[in-house]
Amino acid sequence: MRSFLISLLATSCLLGCSDAKIDSGEASQSNSEAKVKTVRSREVDKLIKIAMAGTHAYDITESLTTEIGPRVGGSPEEAKAREWAVKKFKEIGLQNVRIEPFTMPYWERGIETAAIVSPFPQQLYITSLGGSVATPSEGIEAEIAFFPTFEDLKTAPESGLEGKIVFISGRMEKAPDGAGYGPANQKRRLGATEAAKRGAIAVVIRSVGTDSHRFPHTGMMRYQEDIKKIPIAALSAPDADQLERTLKRGQKVSLKMTLTPKWSGDRQSGNVIGQITGTERPDEIVLVGGHLDSWDLGTGAVDDGAGIGISAGAAQVILESGLKPKRTLRVVAFGAEEVGLLGAYAYVKAHKDTDLDRHVLATESDFGAGPAYEVKSGVRSGEHVIRDMANAMGLPMSEGATNGGPDIGPMFSEGVPVMRFQQEGTDYFDLHHTPDDTFDKINPDEIAQNVAAFATMMWLASEADTDFRGQ
Ligand SMILES: [Zn+2]
DSSP states (O other): OHHHHHHHHHHOOTTOSOSSEEEEEEEEOTTOSOEEEEEEEHHHHHHHHHHHHOOHHHHHHHHHHHHTOOOOTTSHHHHHHHHHHHHHHHHHTOEEEEEEEEEEEEEEOOOEEEEEEESSOEEEOEEEOBTOOOOOTTOEEEEEEEESSHHHHHTSOSSOOTTOEEEEOOOOOOOTTOTTHHHHHHHHHHHHHHHHHTTOSEEEEEOSSSOOSSOOOOOBOOOOTTSOOOOEEEEOHHHHHHHHHHHHTOSOOEEEEEEOOEEEEEEEEEEEEEEEOOSSEEEEEEEEEEESOOOSSSOOIIIIIHHHHHHHHHHHHHHHHTOOOSEEEEEEEESSOTTTSHHHHHHHHHHTTTTGGGEEEEEEOOSOSOOEEEEEEEOSSOHHHHHHHHHHHTOOBOSSOOOSSTTTHHHHHTTOOEEEEEEOOTTHHHHTTSTTOOGGGOOHHHHHHHHHHHHHHHHHHHHOOOOTTOO
16 A cells, blocks of 8 residues: 555646646556545645655654754753754744743653563563653562553452562554554553552553564653552563563562663753744644654654654745745644643643634644555534545545644644544554664655645645634
8 A cells, every 4th residue: 555655646647737626537556445536736736746756854854863863852852853943944944933932840761671580580671661760779679460461450459469560461453543552552551550559569561562673662651649659661572472471381470670760850841833924814824743852762753753854844845836825834843742742732821822713724743654545634614625635645534533643632622623644554663662763764755745745735724715613
């Protein structure tokens, strides 16, 4: 499907571009999965051609991941990334480029080691989950209490794990839309609380991921206020397998782990904003974005350097085309997404009493750089415009609901209409939150297709005489 989507896009408009609407006819996949019809205006055709021929997002993502690298919310590196974004946004020609700052608590990773002490002593590959408390500096050594799934822990008796290190396994299913993530993520978010309720002193989980490499996956966890806070970390998938095989031998297994992360007080983060000011309705805003922060283990290429590249790259394509949008096109690089959507909430807070009610349509790219394969609508009226966006890209509409993306969710809750290009992400959770999330994983043709999709969305939302709010 991936190469089909790209080649269809590149070869459409074969019938010439002289009509107001270009109908490049029907194409069907050889496996007859889907029939797609591409219909485009001359303007959209121009945007798609510029996007597909260029390396806009690819270059922006390369620059961010090379010149900044890892950039955890609140860190000095994230601050440098904001300066990078201001410079990059100005370089590509965006107007009114600015940082909207906010403060946030900052969590820093420390030392992280683990080993099976008995019966078969050996080192394991582990990483702290974001927000975890530390172990004592000399580490924790205890017997493992094993739960094949998070559900098994949740349904276990309310005590009986006193002095134990809980190990929660459970595999995440691969899916193009990442549907396995939500269920698999329960143990990451809530595992420490459920284990502490039953007397445990620490937790290790099988990483929330779909790979079999020896990289653990980090990600944010949460404590419940009235429950004791115990340290929690993730094992790489092969290490979780190793620990399971060891447990199957029926002997007591003991583990030693040392984690020294810490909360370092309040730091500054911020959202970086730039725009192309509309010619006829400058106070009406079409918003696209991604998140500027990343986890610290990789260089944040697929999560979410690509999203910054795609949204800024799409604005760059519109500027290159010479087309003048009627509405204002706003690009937002959200800060501190990974640690709790802090930039997204700060954006709503900063704009609620000013222009949030004039946000016409919003979307985000935060699912890697795989090709868009369908379109989801989250508007209350004017869905025909969303369908035009899908048609222009040769993509089917999805029945599924959307909140526009993680950083768009809070503004969607405040009534901002949204849409989303669903990206092919079967392999996304092989890399997600690991040291393996690096620039070499970005395919230039696939990320260019996303730029084409975003430029199409921005242009059509800008030109449509449509109120997507349905008021
Ligand atoms: Zn992300």
